[in-house]
Amino acid sequence: MKAAQINNYGSADELFVGELAVPEIANDEVLVHAKATSINPIDWKAREGLMQKMFAWQFPVVLGWDVAGIITAVGSEVKDFKVGDAVFARPDIYNDGRRGTYAQYVAVKEDKLALKPANVSFAEAASVPLAGLTALQMLNKLQVTAGTKVLIQGGAGGVGLFAIQLAKIMGATVATTASAHNHDFVRALGADIVIDYHQNKITDVLADYDAVFDTVGDIDGGLAILQPEGKLVTITKQPTSEQLAAAQTVIYGWLQPNGKELAYLGELLSSGQLKTVIDSTFDLTTAGIQAAHRKSESHHARGKIIINID
Ligand SMILES: NC(=O)c1ccc[n+]([C@@H]2O[C@H](COP(=O)([O-])OP(=O)(O)OC[C@H]3O[C@@H](n4cnc5c(N)ncnc54)[C@H](OP(=O)(O)O)[C@@H]3O)[C@@H](O)[C@H]2O)c1
Known part of the structure; x- marks a missing residue:
């Protein structure tokens, strides 16, 4: 072959x-x-x-x-x-x-x-499989549900595009980061607040967030916008011992492939709820x-x- x-x-x-x-x-x-x-x-x-x-x-x-x-x-x-x-x-x-x-x-x-x-x-x-399952599983680790305020870093990327849509399906308020030319794109996916990370720090715009999904390696920035009970999941690098000692929960996430969860994403795609x-x-x-x-x-x-x- x-x-x-x-x-x-x-x-x-x-x-x-x-x-x-x-x-x-x-x-x-x-x-x-x-x-x-x-x-x-x-x-x-x-x-x-x-x-x-x-x-x-x-x-x-x-x-x-x-x-x-x-x-x-x-x-x-x-x-x-x-x-x-x-x-x-x-x-x-x-x-x-x-x-x-x-x-x-x-x-x-x-x-x-x-x-x-x-x-x-x-x-x-x-x-869909690798990026979509990562988005679903990490939002579940963050316990995103109706009313959760979640920052999804890198909203225009493979993981980010699924995470924005799935977080909206879960009922969350979604902030995301993207370059200016991608702002309309991530808004169309459902993002409520869009930050141009070239122009603004997330700490200039967000505070007291419940959850951060870090897809870009900015753990310290994420911790700075979380409320004391907040949760951060990063998928890019292992957190340091200082970051793990923060008041908030910090988790390093690694996708676990799963056919049943993939079938759920397939249903969302088929019904047009997810694109x-x-x-x-x-x-x-x-x-x-x-x-x-x-x-x-x-x-x-x-x-x-x-x-x-x-
Ligand atoms: N641990 C795991 O299980 C797991 C699973 C999947 C992925 N990952 C990791 O997660 C990361 C993201 O994966 P991906 O598939 O989404 O990557 P990707 O599709 O290559 O991401 C590209 C996007 O990243 C955005 N971006 C780049 N730098 C940024 C920054 N500083 N702030 C905000 N957005 C930024 C770009 O947006 P603009 O063009 O708008 O700037 C672009 O749309 C990778 O490091 C990957 O290895 C880990």
Whole structure:
């Protein structure tokens, strides 16, 4: 099968598309013929070698952790999915490093899968799992509910765009940060208060907030706008011991892939309550995957970057 791979850690130049064996599935896995995947910042962080402390991958490594496609084989223990089902998933990160989603075929455990709604395209579905599940799970850790005042940093990014919409569905008042050219965009997603982080500090505008979802690494800024009982979840870096000792609750969050929660996001997408936004689309070619990584590394994609596979 065709797969985008790396043989060394390094820049986007390391990415190339070549042939690899189709993964063998375990009893609790299905094989997905992938139609699309999407780029997340973890992909280029992993490409640079930053995941080496967590995973002892062997080269060639296949990156990517979003897939949408059609099931072509099921393991003997798989109960709820069958050959021909259109599905999407954030698969597990496997220890061999060869099971990423920049590939024509991807093995996925049944409990990470959700059926793709018929009125959602494969590209749209591939944009959701990693970023959408992160947004949902971190808002739940923050216990966002009706009336919560929550700051969502980086509202125009992949995680931010889902987090704004989900927080509004939960009934929250949402403040967000974005560059000026993205203000109408994040307002259309539902943001109530928008801060141009190039012009203003969040502390100039916000105070006594209940919750902060930090997607940009500004833990101190977030703590400064929280009320004493407030909660902050960061997904970018481990908080320091001083930050963890703050009066407010500080949590480092890491997405746990979950098919049932993904099915819930699928229902919201299908009913039009949640929308995805695609920044750009590339093909699964060496030039395409390299350009997609460079776009993500710019830190200024508006929404999700998609790779069309088949
Ligand atoms: N721990 C986990 O489980 C987990 C899961 C998912 C993501 N993450 C991490 O979360 C971060 C965000 O992910 P993502 O997918 O949303 O990234 P992304 O899509 O690449 O984010 C791009 C957006 O970030 C905004 N941005 C850049 N710098 C900003 C700043 N200083 N303040 C406010 N907004 C800023 C840009 O908005 P403008 O163009 O408007 O400036 C752009 O729209 C990444 O570091 C990623 O690795 C962690």
